[in-house]
Amino acid sequence: MAYLRKLDLAIESARKLARIGASTNLVNLLRKMRPADVAVIFGNLTDGERLFALRSLLKQDGDFVASTLSEMPPEEAASLLAHLEPETIADLLQKIPVDDATQITSKLPPELVERVLELMHVARSVDVVDQLQFEENTAGRIMNPHVFALHEDMTVGEAISTLQRKSDELEMVFYLYVVDDRHHLVGVVSLRQLLLNPPSTPLRKIMSTDVISVHTSTDQEEVARVVSKYDLMAVPVVDDENRLVGIVTVDDVIDVLQEELTEDYFRMVGSDAAELERRTPTEIARLRLPWLLMTVLIELIAGAVIHRFDDTLGTVILLASFMPVIQAISGNTGLQSATIVVRGLATGHISLKDWWRPVARQLRTTLILGGILGALIFFVGGLWHGWQRMAERGTWFDPVFGFVVGFSMFVAINLSGFVGTVIPMISKRLGFDPALTAGPFETAFQDVVSVTIMLGLATLLLQWMA
């Protein structure tokens, strides 16, 4: 697309200019762009180039740097700021909205946080400290505490003039929240309603009292769901006593939604979204290792099971050739079912109360899939082992071998569909993250089960196959 192509060109130019140290040209290039674009460009520079660009920009236009920081992911902004003097950091953080400043502050190295807070204006640092007291990933932490509220006794005319007077302090105004004497949230009016009603109308008359709000402790994912479900542009945040304390706008919600969806997605494969950001390979390896070690452990159990059946395997060595296909298909079916259930739980499509509904759906699906693939493997296996032993047995088809591999396939597919459905639901009920228990664990578990089924069945029927 045009936008992204232009941006690609800008990234390339920025990198070249940074590499040759052309400070003035680089600043001229960046200042012609929107802060959101500059944030993307920063994300595509190496650490050295980025720091050079930052220092060059800082010398010319601190406000522009502040706007850019506010558009960057907080971790990225914090790791970049950490290279600067505490005075400069405090100064920059004062120029951006409190919620963004808080997010960035929370990601700064702890020893730096204290120093930076000391250097900020008292009012701002109090705001940041206040907001840091809410837990991470809650409405309190992501809200903007500077919410525009009007008293219920005001008239439309008074509201408009208040709005005109205070407009430069406000980030963006979509809804005007109405409060009573004790700052309780009692209603909402829109800018449009202000325009459409005569100036003498009291707000109380035109406000809607049916306000959707969230609590400071509401999880950010929940906030995002409320905003997206009711197609809101912003949602007010209230404390225990229903006092209006902040506002979360839809642009922050989009970031949350992307973050949460991406996280689920990564967790399913035992990986981590943070890999895309600035982690080193060593850190990534450390993150992934526990999962892989657990997989190794479970797969070694599968190995032990196989070892237990060495005699069977030694007698009918072709069984080894069918191990991968049965493991892969049952692992895959389990992962598919788990994905459906994990997403369904996240979006609310699946509720724990009706746990049997997805189970029944998955079972009907896996019965069909297991039937088709089981039959296929029955024929392939029967033919393969039959041909191989044609000389001894005088027949080109071995129904017993076919049955062992085909029936194992059928059972393994159904079992993994069932387990893949049930495990995420049980995890959720027990309070774990369903996305975490799916993925590698699920696959490894299926491997143990499918190998046990096949080799166990083969051992039972060994005398008819050997």
Added chain:
Amino acid sequence: MAYLRKLDLAIESARKLARIGASTNLVNLLRKMRPADVAVIFGNLTDGERLFALRSLLKQDGDFVASTLSEMPPEEAASLLAHLEPETIADLLQKIPVDDATQITSKLPPELVERVLELMHVARSVDVVDQLQFEENTAGRIMNPHVFALHEDMTVGEAISTLQRKSDELEMVFYLYVVDDRHHLVGVVSLRQLLLNPPSTPLRKIMSTDVISVHTSTDQEEVARVVSKYDLMAVPVVDDENRLVGIVTVDDVIDVLQEELTEDYFRMVGSDAAELERRTPTEIARLRLPWLLMTVLIELIAGAVIHRFDDTLGTVILLASFMPVIQAISGNTGLQSATIVVRGLATGHISLKDWWRPVARQLRTTLILGGILGALIFFVGGLWHGWQRMAERGTWFDPVFGFVVGFSMFVAINLSGFVGTVIPMISKRLGFDPALTAGPFETAFQDVVSVTIMLGLATLLLQWMA
């Protein structure tokens, strides 16, 4: 959360009332709720309950039904409407915004579409037909063509009175787009700016000419990215001649983002987001089957490879016990790498031009992981085979067996990290969907490769192990 708990209760009550046919009570319950909530409730009813609820509501309050339909996923709304008379469908579709009506119409059975369009008011059906001419998943298809535009020669006062006059026709107004005589998009003003400037100011003076817009043919994912990147509440849509033809609002963008993220997520495991919706198990099985059959095929190649090494396997049967762990870990590493790259490509974190950067990152990670896990498997394998043959060989550790399984693990992990990184990038370059080529295909491929490495190596070193 409070909201969702309340909703859960409402779902339960609605189902009970629908089951006992308590039409009046059901309608009373639903009409007390917001249309967005009723849409969620509908999604949780069985087909029969849903149709009963729809018919009951229709008798009392067609407008409410229309609002609810507009909040439902278009496929769901269409499949529900398909049970009604064409006259009723046309009537309902006239009551909702054109973009939603178009989305729903496009999902109706073709034979019904024509009939419904005939029955609509001409103006509305022309709108819908117009919009259906844009391709699916483009800005043209998801935009609302009724965009509020002001002429550049207007004053602030005139703009406000136009706004007041036309307000009931408009869904929601965030930005007021300014056009010239030929309806070219030339600028934008905000509601706030209208409030803050004296009535006699011409719009031309206060408008910003730096308007971010998208083209009717822009892919919806791209539209979503533009809106989310620049934190917009809406983006104007223009045609080839830069004439303003529509607007896409942020609430539609949220739906697009969720849809696209979820789709990638499902494609990675060879599944389909539509499973969550109203597909039958047979349809799901048909969707999944091609993937599974391809996996079977590739895994049977792995089987053939194993068969080729029957002698080796027969001599050192313990090798069979290490097949699952090597396959699982290399498959998992490949899938993790692929996930990172697929997400990175989707979000723009990874660009094809710098293809070597993610490859280098992944390689550094897999070298560490492969080193640790290879060493682990070296010791486990060496001990296991050593103990087993202690009597014959007089030593409790077999370094050759350990080397075969440990080194195979090391190579397999690095190779799958590389392949998992490169395949999605090659797919993207060739114009395929990177998410599709990851997942099952990747895993199956790794199985073939890892088995080949291990058994090939074992055969080479057979004389020192047997």
